[in-house]
Amino acid sequence: MIEKERCIPEMILKLEALLKRMPEMEQGKEKVRSELNKRNAGYKGEQKLDYYLSFLDEKEYRIYHGLRLTNGKHYFQIDTLLVTRKMAFILEVKNWNGTIIFDPEFHQLIRVQNDKQEAFHDPISQAEHQSRQLRKWLQDRGFTYIPIEFAVIISSPSTIIKSPTNQISNRVIHAHRLIHKITSIEKTHTAERLTEKELKKLSRILLKKHVLQEIDILEYFNIKLDTILTGVYCPKCSALPMIFHWGKWRCPTCKTSSAIAHHQAIKDYFLLINPTITNAEFRRFTHITSVYTASKLLAQMDLEQGGEKKNRVYKKPAN
Numbered sequence: 001m002i003e004k005e006r007c008i009p010e011m012i013l014k015l016e017a018l019l020k021r022m023p024e025m026e027q028g029k030e031k032v033r034s035e036l037n038k039r040n041a042g043y044k045g046e047q048k049l050d051y052y053l054s055f056l057d058e059k060e061y062r063i064y065h066g067l068r069l070t071n072g073k074h075y076f077q078i079d080t081l082l083v084t085r086k087m088a089f090i091l092e093v094k095n096w097n098g099t100i101i102f103d104p105e106f107h108q109l110i111r112v113q114n115d116k117q118e119a120f121h122d123p124i125s126q127a128e129h130q131s132r133q134l135r136k137w138l139q140d141r142g143f144t145y146i147p148i149e150f151a152v153i154i155s156s157p158s159t160i161i162k163s164p165t166n167q168i169s170n171r172v173i174h175a176h177r178l179i180h181k182i183t184s185i186e187k188t189h190t191a192e193r194l195t196e197k198e199l200k201k202l203s204r205i206l207l208k209k210h211v212l213q214e215i216d217i218l219e220y221f222n223i224k225l226d227t228i229l230t231g232v233y234c235p236k237c238s239a240l241p242m243i244f245h246w247g248k249w250r251c252p253t254c255k256t257s258s259a260i261a262h263h264q265a266i267k268d269y270f271l272l273i274n275p276t277i278t279n280a281e282f283r284r285f286t287h288i289t290s291v292y293t294a295s296k297l298l299a300q301m302d303l304e305q306g307g308e309k310k311n312r313v314y315k316k317p318a319n
């Protein structure tokens with residue numbers, strides 16, 4: 001049973017909004033584009049896993065995608081977590097192409113692709129670290145006896161995996177071997193550690209304690225706020241800006257009209273600039289001149305509100 005669905009990572013949405021609202025010649029745009037490509041490839045790799053996970057017995061396995069938890073000030077994120085009555089299983093998903101070579105001595109991974117070598121953190125150490133963090137997290141909440149297993153999943157079937165020792169074959173597998181791996185490990189754990197009631201309790205706590213990662217994307221790429229393009233994009237031809245006239249957004253380029261084109265603009269604002277917006281900020285960002293019109297459009301969006309009158313803010317919906 002999927003307890004926490006996989007959703008498009010917030011960082012991808014932020015990068016897409018940023019790319020769209022950066023002027024063409026702006027410095028750093030290439031960096032944003034390549035970061036977006038990297039994140040999209042990683043997300044696609046994780047999605048490929050879903051096909052294999054769909055073969056697991058729904059009654060036995062509880063599946064959590066993209067959990068981010070904290071032990072005090074340290075956060076840890078788990079690509080996919082499986083929980084059964086007998087164990088917890090961490091899946092660390094990697095979308096590497098070409099040939100990957102594990103270097104157990106220096107806890108490093110070398111990827112060779114198109115005659116180019118690149119070094120990465122060893123994903124086994126990474127998954128071990130997550131196991132330790134999860135163990136502590138569970139212990140702090142009274143779940144002491146749950147064995148924690150992990151595997152590094154290589155999502156692309158054509159990736160060649162190499163290692164000087166055969167120790168890693170235990171821990172690193174191609175996605176199509178996933179079910180075999182999980183069931184064979186499950187067999188080594190015979191004792192039931194959690195009752196159905198405890199599983200439900202754990203599920204409730206995991207979902208409640210999940211923390212969304214808030215990244216200030218402009219700060220991350222060192223981009224000045226005043227370089228961000230403002231205005232409402234045309235949903236049909238992507239021209240900027242549309243003009244609000246007689247209750248509708250109208251595109252001067254392709255003549256499309258829309259009553260809701262500002263919805264995307266406000267989403268962009270929340271992703272790029274601030275998770276709250278005032279009437280004045282909304283007008284500046286969408287080029288609306290009337291306070292009255294702005295407040296009508298904002299009210300129609302059913303956003304959660306805070307503050308009174310002039311200090312009223314409209315809040316970004318929690319996913």
Ligand SMILES: [Zn+2]
Nearest residue numbers: 234237251254
């Ligand atoms: Zn247009």
